[in-house]
Amino acid sequence: MVPQRGMAVTRRLLPVDHLLLAYLGITTLVALVRMPAYPRAIGVVVANALIAVLLPLLLRPGLSRVARLMREVYPLVLLLALYASLDLLSGGGAAVTHDRTVQAWEQGLFGLQVSREWRKAVPSAVLSFVLHGAYLSYYLLVPLPMAYFAWRRDLKNVRRAVFFVMATFLACYLAFIFFPVAGPYYEFARPDASFIDNLPARLVYGTLAQGSAFGAAFPSSHVAATVVANIVAFQGAPRLGRWMLLPTMLLTGGVIYTQMHYAVDVLAGLLVAGVIGVVAWVTSHTTSARRRIR
Numbered sequence: 001m002v003p004q005r006g007m008a009v010t011r012r013l014l015p016v017d018h019l020l021l022a023y024l025g026i027t028t029l030v031a032l033v034r035m036p037a038y039p040r041a042i043g044v045v046v047a048n049a050l051i052a053v054l055l056p057l058l059l060r061p062g063l064s065r066v067a068r069l070m071r072e073v074y075p076l077v078l079l080l081a082l083y084a085s086l087d088l089l090s091g092g093g094a095a096v097t098h099d100r101t102v103q104a105w106e107q108g109l110f111g112l113q114v115s116r117e118w119r120k121a122v123p124s125a126v127l128s129f130v131l132h133g134a135y136l137s138y139y140l141l142v143p144l145p146m147a148y149f150a151w152r153r154d155l156k157n158v159r160r161a162v163f164f165v166m167a168t169f170l171a172c173y174l175a176f177i178f179f180p181v182a183g184p185y186y187e188f189a190r191p192d193a194s195f196i197d198n199l200p201a202r203l204v205y206g207t208l209a210q211g212s213a214f215g216a217a218f219p220s221s222h223v224a225a226t227v228v229a230n231i232v233a234f235q236g237a238p239r240l241g242r243w244m245l246l247p248t249m250l251l252t253g254g255v256i257y258t259q260m261h262y263a264v265d266v267l268a269g270l271l272v273a274g275v276i277g278v279v280a281w282v283t284s285h286t287t288s289a290r291r292r293i294r
Contacts, residue, residue: 016163017055020075023082023170024048030089030177038091047081072158073146075166082169086176086213093214097182102218105264114263115184115256119191125198131254132200136207137247138222145233148240157236161229164280168228171272172221180215184259191259204258219268220261223252227273228280235284 013021031044058071070077087093106113119128142165149157185208196205230248234241252270255261261269 012059013055014159014163016075016159016166019163019167019170020078021052021055023173024052026174027082027085027089027177034089034091038088038094040088040092043088044085047085051078051081069150072155073150073162075162076143076146079166079169082173083213083216086173086216089177090180090213090215095180095215097180097215098218099182099187102181102262102264103187106262109267110263113184113188115259115261116188118257119195119259123195125194127257128195129198129200131250131257132196132198132204134247134250134254135204135222135258135260136200137251138226141226141244141247141251142229144244145229145236145240148233149236154236157232160280160284161232161236164228164232164276165225168225168272168276169221171276172216172219172224172269175219175268176213176216179218181218181262181265182215183217183261183265185212185217186214188259201258204260217261218265219272220255220265221269222255222261223266223269224272224276226251227270228276231273231277231280235280 028045028048031041031048035041054074058067058074063071089095103113106115145161146158146165149155149161196202226248230241230244233244252266256263256266
């Protein structure tokens with residue numbers, strides 16, 4: 001497959017634009033409904049309006065090279081704002097969470113609370129270092145395929161990767177809004193100081209202290225987005241996909257061992273990634289088949 005070279009801007013709405021606008025519409029309605037209970041939800045309405053205004057600016061002709069690149073990846077940049085808005089929609093953690101339900105599922109499936117008992121059963125400074133590091137690798141693994149395709153000026157795969165990764169995040173965010181789960185980081189006793197006495201662990205806890213949306217545990221967006229990023233990497237650059245596979249697997253287990261997610265969160269994240277990955281795979285092969293026919 002020959003990459004579509006160049007980063008020429010399109011003046012029409014892309015599928016990811018429609019996806020984002022639909023999400024903004026849903027969250028605006030949720031914010032308006034919840035404003036009597038959570039007055040700060042008005043911030044979501046204002047932020048969503050500003051994002052909607054931004055899009056036409058990116059459709060103008062004569063954009064610079066940097067602006068053309070931003071036009072392709074801006075949804076991922078906006079994820080920071082969309083993630084922050086989750087706290088406004090939950091009243092800063094005032095919403096009722098469903099941890100007891102998820103813990104019951106965990107107990108029924110595994111006979112124990114895996115995220116609490118695993119690290120106790122297998123205490124290891126080495127595992128703590130490696131798996132906290134794997135948790136942090138999320139911030140590299142998710143944008144990596146888009147960055148690689150952009151470096152190759154492979155516009156087709158940039159757009160595919162952005163769309164499917166964005167779809168994954170937004171699906172998870174909607175689950176967080178309507179079925180908030182705090183997660184074991186908040187529900188269980190924190191690990192002993194010796195368990196987190198390493199640089200990756202300190203960085204993880206420092207990142208969470210700077211801002212983590214409450215109720216954003218189920219499904220695990222860390223797992224879902226990383227697995228989908230791995231899938232789109234395999235589709236557009238198999239060697240990159242193979243390189244990402246091991247850290248993706250370590251991250252999947254690491255979010256449980258480090259007590260950031262219930263095992264059920266991970267299973268749900270894998271389910272989301274599986275559904276979106278199948279859609280990505282089918283659409284990719286369908287498009288290729290149509291081209292061969294033509």
